[in-house]
Amino acid sequence: MFYLNRQINFRMRWTVHIEGGPRRVNHAAVCIEDKIYSFGGYCSSEEYKDWDPIPVHVLDTTTLRWRPVRYRKRDIALPYQRYGHSAIAYGHKVYMWGGRNNAVACDTLSCFDTKKLKWSTPPVTGMVPYAKDGHSACIIKNKMYIFGGFEYIFDQYTQDVHCLNLDTMQWTYINTHGTPPCHRDFHTAVAYNDRMYIYGGRGDVNGPYNSDDEIYCPHVYYLDTITETWINVKANGTWPEPRRSHSAWIYNDYMYIFGGLNAKTKTHFNDVYRYSIKGNLWEQLNVQGVGPCQRRRQQCLNYKDKVYLFGGTSPCTHNNYIRMRQFDDSDDNPERLIDNSDLHVLDYSPTLKTLAILAVLEYNLDPSSLPQDIILDIRTMTLPNCISRPINQSG
Template sequence: MGGTVPYQRYGHTAVEYNGKAYVWGGRNDDYGACNLMHEYDPEKNMWRKVEIDGFIPPSRDGHTAVIWNNQMFVFGGFEEDSQRFSQETYVFDFGSATWREMHTKNTPPLWRDFHTASVIDGVMYIFGGRSDHNGQVGDEHLFHTTQDLYDDTLMALNLTTGVWTKQEIPTDATCRPGGRRSHSTWVYGGKMYMFGGYLGTRNVHYNELYCFDPSTVSWSIIDVRGKYPTARRRHCSVVSNGRVYLFGGTMPNPSTCHPLSSTTVYNGVISPSGLADLSDLHVLDFSPSLKTLAMRKVLIDLKAPSHQMFSSLQYDVPADLRYEMYCQVTPNNVVSVGSTRNDQSG
């Protein structure tokens, strides 16, 4: 890997545009927060710093970024220099390599960090995140109360008109998700899906799968088959060819795990803060093939440990299928480098 490699960080965003990855923001404890843009070209295996003239948003972490109409829209986050939560929207134009602040209309979402943003038909949906009871803070007369505030309101920004609207969901709706931070969302089939997250006021990690349908302005809980990922936060998820790939994150010490989660840690390491760094990979298939369903059925009926997979099926299943099934029940070899992040970092 060559070029100008970004320093190690968390709380940044990474988006794909024209086959390249663009990383912006984030921080670490040695260098602080960043507002540089880095581009990664997978074909050349090369990094470069994107040269930008003019205005650049303040350094931050815990923001979100989405791509729409050849532009990247950044919302929220925690600004390091002013020590404030943000509720501003910034736009980066890939064609001109310039930043601007988007002047929106109506009341924007509360100041926050570690929320999520997803785009459906030119509308950006903001959910969750963490703020402070004193609001954005950053004012010389206000101080952080250290009392987290979690918002469960779903907000939508029309990226063409710049108008914010609150999605009016009945407060007594049985499937309305509660506030949380460090969850993940993705879009499939014109709907937004949400998994995981953490509610600091109750010290609860989640592993439900929610779905928001903008056509009916309603939430629902999706009942999926197979083994659920453990309750977690700080994970990532991406959609490719009808499948969602969910990787990593952190979960609490298994001995104090939330009832909804499993007590098994896959390749997990208990960090000094009592959190386990996860390196497990889960796949959610929206349209599983008959082959996939058949393999899952065999695995369920077999009930054999992964190291006995080949011998158990040696005379019944072709070698290539045995290997696929073996991979489905074998932990990956991604190793977490020793983590010293604390519980407050997202």
């Protein structure tokens, strides 16, 4: 088994790094067929208008090109700007819930039809969760499960579970059994069979109440949605340093995590860990290639054998900080952040063709004599998008 894992780790590789996509932080995203849809978020270097329609961008995973969705005028169902919200895919529709802007938090369910490129506000019944952000959401069968988050009406973190039946549009509060994860926000949740796996997030030493004294839970929990029971798996192996605002996804029988922040140690991460669901084991992966810089509040979506990572915010490197000061010398704070517009691709099984292209790029070889399809692939893997301008400031 050790030899097999070494083989898998060796094959995984970061293969693509393209700038110029949507510059977004704390956004939500889903994958439907071969398209990735990104909703909302914020950018510190842009003026944020709370009541503008939420922006939607679509990534074609074949061409690696982003494009914005143009709304129809006078669509009364358009949701407003927000961040810290959640989105799940059910068929060809996206259901978005929660989040906040600088004025209010939201408890309204919105639906985006990816075929019609149109929003609607489905009527719901039952016990609707209080408005919150920093919660997690995942889909199991025909139900969207929501856990945790920060409720602004009570100024506290939560550990509640709600589910929405996407066929009947009825909300239900789940009165769970067992010991739940502590109150938290900006954790992750992934679905595996009938289980919802929770990792990370930010809590407070005073339990649900916010005193700005953060704590980070290192444990993996899962909710068995059949028995509605919480389980602390007490994993073996090399655990990740506790964190919040990271990303998580499922590939085969593993839960992967990337990045995040531990504000107690003032550490941003760009590491990759995986948790074996069947083996109950954490391990850190040494992924080949040039990966993303340290960051938090990005999105990671897997489609087939690839993971698409985009956005988030990072601590300024020395070069980026000098570059920004050329445009803005009003702030000498060394802990300033820079919002990212880049796209990275993590390939679990890169083809020989992909590896050959990477060698051409690494050694700066002349591609002019190569077949046209190879030249086109090189262009696809390197040509910047044009959604965002090069950065000249950050917040």
